[in-house]
Amino acid sequence: MPRAEVGTNKYLANKMKSKGLQRLRWYCQACEKQCRDANGFKCHVQSEPHVRQMQLVGEDPKKYINGFSNDFQRDFLQLLRTAHGEKWIGANRFYNEYIRDKEHIHMNATKWQSLTEFVKYLGREGIVNVKEDEKDGLMIAWRDTSLQALRRREEIRELEAAEARNVAGEDKMLKRMEKRAREEAEARTKEKEPGARKSPEETSQSPVAEESAPEAPVKISFGLKPKALPTTKPEVKKQSIFKRARTEDGEKSVKKVKL
Structure with a gap:
């Protein structure tokens, strides 16, 4: 039976039937032809084009x-x-x-x-x-495996290495700061302990022990404040010796001069 011509209803019907995947055992890879059933595959194997193609494949x-x-x-x-x-x-x-x-x-x-x-x-x-x-x-x-991909991977690797170095440097700095803070705290606690002995450096810096200053007497106050005395004397008006005394009549007295 001859094949249906391209564009005819029979050709379109065959295309619709062969749409999608078919059985692998009914597919001929040498001729690149998919058969829909066992009978169609049997007819294809016995056809002249298939026999001729298989002869070519058998050569090499x-x-x-x-x-x-x-x-x-x-x-x-x-x-x-x-x-x-x-x-x-x-x-x-x-x-x-x-x-x-x-x-x-x-x-x-x-x-x-x-x-x-x-x-x-x-x-x-x-x-x-x-x-x-x-x-x-x-x-x-x-x-x-392209050159651009290799360069991109190398850049990413360098960035990750730089970030790791930065993190390691930060960790070292934090550990150093923590150690310094711990040492300062231990030094403060030793200074606060009673009867703590001074280090030889402190004794060399202060060879003579400073005498403790006497304590000032305690003053008891009942809340009464003494009156403050005036610091300046009151001004006294001095009469001039040359001032003439007035009589009862209002006349000025004559100044007597002793000879």
């Missing part, structure tokens, strides 16, 4: 296997870089994202037998970062 199978492996690895890493970058993701979960494309290269056409073997190969070659998690199993993350 390693060439085709290596080509499919390189294409699979390229598409796998490109999707990992664009979709997740350097973030960690489960290998099985990411593989399910990869096979959503109906035109992807199938793993059964490559040199790797399983996804675990392929992920371990990428880790050994240093292409991606690989680690094992108890919950998600194998985890992968894309490793950026």
